[in-house]
Amino acid sequence: MNKYTDVLIIGAGLSGLMAAAKAAEQGKEVMLVAKGMGAVGLSSGCIDLWGYNLEDPNQVCQDPLAEIARLCAVNPQHPYARVRDVLEESLLFFRRVCQENGNPYLDHRGGNWLLPTALGTLRPTYLAPASMAVGDLQQVRGVLVVGFRELKDFYPDVLAANLKKSGVLQADCPLNTLMVCAGGGELTPNTLAYRLENPAVVDRIVDQIKPHLLPGAVLLLPPVLGERWDSQVAKNLAEKLGHPVYEVTNIPPALPGQRLQQMLLHHVKGQGVEVVIGCTVNGARVADKRCTEVLATGAGKPIKISAKTVILATGSFLGGGLESKPGKAWESIFGLPVETGHEKWSARDFLSMAGHLFNQMGIKVNEHLRPVDKTGEVIIENVMVTGANLAGCNHPIEKCGNGVAVASGYKAGKLAGEVGE
Amino acid sequence: MSSDHRLALDNCIKCSICVSHCPVARVTDKFAGPKQNGPDLERFRLEEPAAVHPSIGYCTNCKGCDVVCPSGVAVSAMNCRARGEYVSMHGAPLRDKILARVDRMGKAARLAPSLVNRLAGLRPLRLLAEKMLGISAAMTMPRYAQKTFLELYKPQNVGDTGRKVLYYPGCYVNYNAPEVGLALAEVLAHNNIRVEVEQFDCCGLPLIANGLLDTARDQAKKNLAKLQGYINRGYDIVTTCPSCHLTLRQEYRELFQLNTDPLHEKMLDVFEYLSVLLQQGKLVTRFEELPLQVGYHQPCHLKAAGCGVPSREILQLIPGLRVADLDAGCCGLAGTYGFKKEKYAISQAIGSNVFNAVKELGVRQVISECGMCQLQIHHLTGVAVYHPLQVLAQACGHGKWLAK
Numbered sequence: 001m002n003k004y005t006d007v008l009i010i011g012a013g014l015s016g017l018m019a020a021a022k023a024a025e026q027g028k029e030v031m032l033v034a035k036g037m038g039a040v041g042l043s044s045g046c047i048d049l050w051g052y053n054l055e056d057p058n059q060v061c062q063d064p065l066a067e068i069a070r071l072c073a074v075n076p077q078h079p080y081a082r083v084r085d086v087l088e089e090s091l092l093f094f095r096r097v098c099q100e101n102g103n104p105y106l107d108h109r110g111g112n113w114l115l116p117t118a119l120g121t122l123r124p125t126y127l128a129p130a131s132m133a134v135g136d137l138q139q140v141r142g143v144l145v146v147g148f149r150e151l152k153d154f155y156p157d158v159l160a161a162n163l164k165k166s167g168v169l170q171a172d173c174p175l176n177t178l179m180v181c182a183g184g185g186e187l188t189p190n191t192l193a194y195r196l197e198n199p200a201v202v203d204r205i206v207d208q209i210k211p212h213l214l215p216g217a218v219l220l221l222p223p224v225l226g227e228r229w230d231s232q233v234a235k236n237l238a239e240k241l242g243h244p245v246y247e248v249t250n251i252p253p254a255l256p257g258q259r260l261q262q263m264l265l266h267h268v269k270g271q272g273v274e275v276v277i278g279c280t281v282n283g284a285r286v287a288d289k290r291c292t293e294v295l296a297t298g299a300g301k302p303i304k305i306s307a308k309t310v311i312l313a314t315g316s317f318l319g320g321g322l323e324s325k326p327g328k329a330w331e332s333i334f335g336l337p338v339e340t341g342h343e344k345w346s347a348r349d350f351l352s353m354a355g356h357l358f359n360q361m362g363i364k365v366n367e368h369l370r371p372v373d374k375t376g377e378v379i380i381e382n383v384m385v386t387g388a389n390l391a392g393c394n395h396p397i398e399k400c401g402n403g404v405a406v407a408s409g410y411k412a413g414k415l416a417g418e419v420g421e
Numbered sequence: 422m423s424s425d426h427r428l429a430l431d432n433c434i435k436c437s438i439c440v441s442h443c444p445v446a447r448v449t450d451k452f453a454g455p456k457q458n459g460p461d462l463e464r465f466r467l468e469e470p471a472a473v474h475p476s477i478g479y480c481t482n483c484k485g486c487d488v489v490c491p492s493g494v495a496v497s498a499m500n501c502r503a504r505g506e507y508v509s510m511h512g513a514p515l516r517d518k519i520l521a522r523v524d525r526m527g528k529a530a531r532l533a534p535s536l537v538n539r540l541a542g543l544r545p546l547r548l549l550a551e552k553m554l555g556i557s558a559a560m561t562m563p564r565y566a567q568k569t570f571l572e573l574y575k576p577q578n579v580g581d582t583g584r585k586v587l588y589y590p591g592c593y594v595n596y597n598a599p600e601v602g603l604a605l606a607e608v609l610a611h612n613n614i615r616v617e618v619e620q621f622d623c624c625g626l627p628l629i630a631n632g633l634l635d636t637a638r639d640q641a642k643k644n645l646a647k648l649q650g651y652i653n654r655g656y657d658i659v660t661t662c663p664s665c666h667l668t669l670r671q672e673y674r675e676l677f678q679l680n681t682d683p684l685h686e687k688m689l690d691v692f693e694y695l696s697v698l699l700q701q702g703k704l705v706t707r708f709e710e711l712p713l714q715v716g717y718h719q720p721c722h723l724k725a726a727g728c729g730v731p732s733r734e735i736l737q738l739i740p741g742l743r744v745a746d747l748d749a750g751c752c753g754l755a756g757t758y759g760f761k762k763e764k765y766a767i768s769q770a771i772g773s774n775v776f777n778a779v780k781e782l783g784v785r786q787v788i789s790e791c792g793m794c795q796l797q798i799h800h801l802t803g804v805a806v807y808h809p810l811q812v813l814a815q816a817c818g819h820g821k822w823l824a825k
Contacts, residue, residue, distance in 0.1 A: 001689075001693055001696075001697070001728060002697075002700060003729075031729075034491075035491060035493065036438065036488070036489050036490045036491030036492070036493075037438050037442065037489040037491060038491070039491070041438060041441065042436055042437075042438065185450040186450060187450050188437075188440055188441075188446060188450075188454065189441075190440070190441050190443075190446065190447050191446060191447060191448070191449070191450055194447050194448055227447075252436065252437055252441075253437045253438070253440060253441035258441055266748055269746055269748055274729055274730070274733065275729075276727065276728065276729040277488050277489065277724070277727075278487065278488035278489075278724065278725060278726075278727035279727040279728065279729075280493065280727075297727070298726055298727020298728040299667065299670060299671045299725060299726045299727045299728075300670060300671060300674065300681070300682075300685050301670065301685045301686075301726070301727075301728060302685065302686075303727075303728060318434075318491075319491060320491065320492070
């Protein structure tokens with residue numbers, strides 16, 4: 001089986017979906033293949049740009065865009081240095097797509113939001129879906145943390161105790177917890193979210209919450225308020241209670257990341273992109289520094305795909321884009337080089353503030369996102385690399401994973417759109 | 422435990438993507454989910470086969486878990502084997518043994534198709550069947566055709582292109598929807614290709630889905646031997662049913678360790694076959710204008726084949742035709758699943774997304790490759806549902822199924 005397309009994107013994560021949306025918008029024929037669902041569905045659903053100060057990693061960064069500009073000056077190897085020219089444009093594009101699909105993403109006056117997590121810690125992020133965008137907690141006159149009896153992995157008392165300790169609330173701010181029942185059983189976040197799409201269930205929740213509401217209180221709930229990206233559950237709940245309601249971030253599987261993924265998939269399909277999930281690309285033919293076709297299999301059947309541009313959005317080690325054995329790492333489809341250095345790949349502590357070296361490993365690219373060798377020479381001219389595959393960022397501690405994905409995916413899609421006939 | 426098996430299990434990183442995309446776990450807590458029933462319990466089953474959770478009976482075998490898994494774990498195969506183990510220990514209800522033999526039901530119905538269709542619509546009889554057997558009285562039964570496809574099909578005299586094509590129709594086309602097989606013959610005749618047919622066994626999917634693996638394995642071996650014979654004689658094999666296709670090509674290998682490698686090259690969905698002709702410049706692309714908009718529903722088992730939507734490229738060539746993707750996920754019927762009394766409500770809840778998408782798009786006609794999806798979409802929405810081949814045959818000047 002042979003397939004032909006203008007732009008082939010490998011990977012269904014955030015950078016792949018952004019690349020698909022941008023290339024399709026420019027009228028290109030786009031195909032997106034992925035061996036499974038991308039990791040954006042496992043993410044918090046927020047878009048982190050840059051979390052902490054460069055000089056003082058204990059301080060939350062107040063102006064991520066300015067901080068990234070400084071970062072590019074001190075660390076020109078960081079992926080942001082390759083996409084800085086389109087960074088703001090890419091964020092506008094992302095927000096426009098979200099807005100048009102009824103899933104608006106909000107910024108916090110150009111700074112970082114400080115959003116509560118299920119553990120009651122506060123995490124900085126740049127863009128948050130409306131259902132998660134809790135304003136300044138310093139200002140609130142009361143907090144009610146609501147959990148569901150059916151749901152594991154969310155304990156209101158833990159959230160409340162740590163939130164109190166964080167000192168973000170005013171000293172006299174009442175902080176209460178409540179467990180409500182959504183019909184019984186032991187549910188996954190998805191099953192609970194499905195149940196909450198039923199207005200009668202929401203009404204029963206409202207009845208349980210109302211007696212515990214203090215004037216001016218803000219409600220914090222686990223991220224299960226609605227299945228789809230355009231769900232109205234959080235909004236309806238807030239209206240019925242007459243109080244603001246927010247979802248906090250929680251461990252996967254959480255709905256906000258899934259909603260973002262489903263929305264972007266739905267959007268690109270609507271743009272005419274052919275999306276094939278469950279199709280694994282395992283190799284490629286390259287001649288004269290050009291990829292002539294990639295070799296894939298779907299349920300065992302070989303498929304050859306030829307494209308003018310190939311965008312490699314395969315997601316580092318977790319997504320299978322990079323592979324390794326002791327002392328050696330490489331890119332899995334084209335065999336592109338991955339520098340490993342001579343230091344230890346991981347730090348002794350799992351949660352080391354210095355991060356793990358393996359997270360920084362990846363493919364070196366030039367300003368057009370083309371893979372380059374040690375001397376800066378382009379290795380394959382019609383291949384671009386995006387997202388977690390890019391060398392030089394340590395996203396778990398820098399809080400920049402989704403930001404790099406949005407900007408690099410957008411840039412690759414834009415450049416692919418400019419490739420002539 | 423073999424090292425391969427151990428590796429397959431270790432590939433599961435417990436990310437829960439399969440759980441979050443499982444259409445059954447989404448709407449009910451009766452199913453413990455693909456991860457728990459699959460890779461989690463499989464580790465125990467390798468030492469102790471009794472480690473099967475009774476909730477395994479609620480898996481629809483849609484294979485969404487296989488599709489979304491980013492680590493290449495064959496989750497659905499583990500679930501299928503688990504169900505087989507559960508059934509071999511506890512037995513299957515009579516109802517499941519009946520429903521799993523769609524071929525036998527088809528043969529029996531041939532004696533008096535009209536009578537069977539009439540009885541299937543009689544409410545008191547359906548209520549009795551629900552009470553006695555557990556077959557839902559609410560679900561629409563598939564209608565049996567007056568004559569089977571194999572009875573109706575007459576090889577046509579066409580010019581010789583040297584192409585040898587064998588058609589594997591599957592039970593649904595043969596007993597219920599022979600017009601799809603006839604549409605295939607017309608479309609290929611339009612391209613001067615003659616279709617050969619042959620009596621095959623049921624692919625075995627309904628047996629697999631009901632945990633009756635031994636019978637399915639016997640049928641698999643017979644089918645594979647026959648297909649291999651045709652491949653040896655230079656035939657391409659075409660299919661129109663995505664579920665038969667996936668079962669022959671993937672399940673025979675994953676569940677029964679049979680060698681299906683030759684099928685990967687030589688067995689094609691009919692639209693894949695037509696795409697190959699198109700790429701070789703051999704497809705006759707004279708099509709009548711069809712000025713209409715139809716919704717498209719991608720069956721789960723076509724998704725699981727990992728090759729996209731084969732009809733997409735070809736249908737784009739028909740002037741005037743607009744195909745809108747419903748993009749609504751699983752329809753919920755899953756072959757015999759939605760006919761079971763205790764599962765009917767789950768099946769309908771899963772399918773509500775399809776209902777909403779049809780309403781949102783405002784389409785009055787839908788196309789989908791799977792006969793069971795067609796039945797469910799009609800049952801859910803009342804709109805007419807066809808196989809994409811019927812659209813293509815109509816554009817080739819045969820048949821008048823779709824209303825303009």
